[in-house]
Amino acid sequence: MKHLFNRVLTAVLFTFSSLSLPVIVLAEDAHSIQIKGSxxxxxxxxxxxxxxxxxxxxxxxAVTGGGSGTGIAALMNGTCNIAQSSRxxxxxxxxxxxxxxxxxxxxxxxIDALAVVVHPENxxxxxxxxxxxxxxxxKVKNWKELGGKxxxxxxxxxxxxxxxxxxxxxxxxxxxxxDSREEFAPPVLMMLSSQAVEQEAAENKTAIGYFGLGYLxxxxxxxxxxxxxxxxxxxxxVENALDGTYPLSRPxxxxxxxxxxxxxxxFIDFVLSQKGQSIVLDMRFVPLRSESIPSQ
Amino acid sequence: MSMRRYYEFxxxxxxxxxxxxxxxxxxLIFIFLLKEGLMLFEHVGVFEFLFGxxxxxxxxxxxxxILPLILGSLWVTFGATVISVPLGIACAIFxxxxxxxWLKEVLKAGVELLAAIPSIVLGFIGLxxxxxxxxxxxxxxxxxxxxxxxxxxxxxxxxxIVSIMEDALNAVPRGYREGSIAMGATQWQTIRRIVLPSAxxxxxxxxxxxxxxxxxxxxxxxxxxxxxxxxxxxxxxxxRTMTATIAAEMGETVQGxxxxxxxxxxxxxxxxxxxxxxxxxxxxxxxKQIRT
Numbered sequence: 001m002k003h004l005f006n007r008v009l010t011a012v013l014f015t016f017s018s019l020s021l022p023v024i025v026l027a028e029d030a031h032s033i034q035i036k037g038s039x040x041x042x043x044x045x046x047x048x049x050x051x052x053x054x055x056x057x058x059x060x061x062a063v064t065g066g067g068s069g070t071g072i073a074a075l076m077n078g079t080c081n082i083a084q085s086s087r088x089x090x091x092x093x094x095x096x097x098x099x100x101x102x103x104x105x106x107x108x109x110x111i112d113a114l115a116v117v118v119h120p121e122n123x124x125x126x127x128x129x130x131x132x133x134x135x136x137x138x139k140v141k142n143w144k145e146l147g148g149k150x151x152x153x154x155x156x157x158x159x160x161x162x163x164x165x166x167x168x169x170x171x172x173x174x175x176x177x178x179d180s181r182e183e184f185a186p187p188v189l190m191m192l193s194s195q196a197v198e199q200e201a202a203e204n205k206t207a208i209g210y211f212g213l214g215y216l217x218x219x220x221x222x223x224x225x226x227x228x229x230x231x232x233x234x235x236x237x238v239e240n241a242l243d244g245t246y247p248l249s250r251p252x253x254x255x256x257x258x259x260x261x262x263x264x265x266x267f268i269d270f271v272l273s274q275k276g277q278s279i280v281l282d283m284r285f286v287p288l289r290s291e292s293i294p295s296q
Numbered sequence: 297m298s299m300r301r302y303y304e305f306x307x308x309x310x311x312x313x314x315x316x317x318x319x320x321x322x323x324l325i326f327i328f329l330l331k332e333g334l335m336l337f338e339h340v341g342v343f344e345f346l347f348g349x350x351x352x353x354x355x356x357x358x359x360x361x362i363l364p365l366i367l368g369s370l371w372v373t374f375g376a377t378v379i380s381v382p383l384g385i386a387c388a389i390f391x392x393x394x395x396x397x398w399l400k401e402v403l404k405a406g407v408e409l410l411a412a413i414p415s416i417v418l419g420f421i422g423l424x425x426x427x428x429x430x431x432x433x434x435x436x437x438x439x440x441x442x443x444x445x446x447x448x449x450x451x452x453x454x455x456x457i458v459s460i461m462e463d464a465l466n467a468v469p470r471g472y473r474e475g476s477i478a479m480g481a482t483q484w485q486t487i488r489r490i491v492l493p494s495a496x497x498x499x500x501x502x503x504x505x506x507x508x509x510x511x512x513x514x515x516x517x518x519x520x521x522x523x524x525x526x527x528x529x530x531x532x533x534x535x536r537t538m539t540a541t542i543a544a545e546m547g548e549t550v551q552g553x554x555x556x557x558x559x560x561x562x563x564x565x566x567x568x569x570x571x572x573x574x575x576x577x578x579x580x581x582x583x584k585q586i587r588t
């Protein structure tokens with residue numbers, strides 16, 4: 001009996017020691033696609049994947065988030081086939097890709113408009129990009145200076161791993177100037193997700209934050225922004241983003257480690273098709289072509 | 297015979313390997329951390345890194361000063377210590393010295409259960425209950441503040457402090473208490489003058505390990521402290537801790553960039569802090585063994 005016990009113990013110990021060996025093998029399958037990246041685009045990617053898998057039952061697509069940078073890093077390391085990104089790849093990242101011998105392909109798959117939001121009870125309705133820059137760099141600290149109540153402004157930003165953060169930094173805080181050295185002021189709160197920004201803005205009367213159009217709801221109020229083109233204040237809507245009058249819209253991108261082939265190419269063709277672009281609209285983003293918007 | 301020998305040898309070898317595995321892992325982790333983290337100092341001076349006031353890692357050129365992050369971590373930890381140590385000590389005294397048998401078991405199980413709650417769950421509960429409450433009670437612009445983090449982390453440090461302290465109290469020989477009571481001391485006098493001083497080294501160790509737990513905690517603080525990289529001036533303002541910075545930014549960094557190395561360098565600083573705390577705890581426990 002004791003002998004048997006010893007044998008069992010030995011077997012168990014052997015099993016454990018062999019488990020600890022690094023035997024992780026990533027399945028490379030002709031029918032599977034790994035998509036990773038932008039949190040803004042996770043739900044969109046998921047919706048495309050579901051629709052595509054509905055038409056091609058043998059396909060297997062896994063979509064995960066983590067941030068645009070996470071996706072691009074994964075693309076470099078070969079752990080995903082498509083990186084979703086809500087910002088363009090940086091020079092640094094392109095350099096790294098060249099070092100790894102990758103010929104990165106960029107494909108625009110949709111447009112996102114950023115809404116600047118405040119609490120519904122906030123009397124401020126419209127702002128200019130200059131005013132937004134002053135708020136987020138800490139030059140303007142009180143709503144009174146913007147025609148609101150005499151209350152300090154609580155400024156909310158996304159965390160640095162977010163493509164939305166980088167876009168807002170470049171286009172709003174630095175007003176699109178390449179040589180600008182402006183930064184988010186240190187007291188700006190860095191929120192972990194768009195939902196976290198939405199929740200804080202909905203509950204806090206002095207808050208101001210930003211996130212993609214897709215997260216907009218009636219618990220927060222979206223501000224109208226001054227358009228350079230029309231010199232009027234325009235609302236963040238799909239129509240205004242599509243005709244380019246709304247100032248804060250940005251491309252949604254796919255990055256591939258080379259020419260698309262096989263199932264990946266089929267998937268991208270689907271994404272760019274009429275049906276794929278109507279999904280973009282369903283997910284409250286802006287499609288690439290206006291014919292995808294049904295006339296009312 | 298030879299078969300038994302063979303089994304014996306195999307078992308001994310495996311147990312030996314398991315025994316030293318943890319040391320090897322710690323060494324490997326430490327070497328990796330050093331290798332990646334020290335690369336930063338080719339680009340940035342140590343002084344500039346540790347005492348720089350601005351953390352703008354993704355700018356060109358990046359500004360990598362972690363003073364706000366170090367102070368943020370220390371601030372939250374200090375708050376959590378102030379809350380959890382008196383509570384933890386009182387709780388351990390009650391469990392170890394005063395509570396009747398059945399209540400003792402219930403309380404011990406409760407404390408252990410508290411330790412079993414995943415930190416993200418505590419963070420989430422903190423986000424939806426504690427944060428709005430802090431905002432309301434103190435009349436703040438936002439509840440995402442250092443004090444929210446401290447309160448939540450105090451909950452996480454409590455089980456460590458209570459269970460280690462309770463062990464320390466248990467280790468005080470029964471004869472000490474009986475002697476004291478026999479001399480006419482009350483129970484409170486016995487606890488205060490006899491039991492606590494006898495268990496003092498264990499108590500210090502418990503507090504140190506509790507602090508160590510708090511310094512390294514990530515998820516909950518990231519969710520409820522606001523993550524603004526300012527040099528904290530008050531408990532009622534947002535702070536950004538070192539752990540939250542690493543967790544929030546590691547996904548984004550371009551591997552091999554200064555930002556990437558800087559996050560590892562923050563890891564070294566964190567490692568150094570927890571190492572010192574654990575060392576102090578160890579000294580405290582060790583001192584006890586010499587005396588008794």
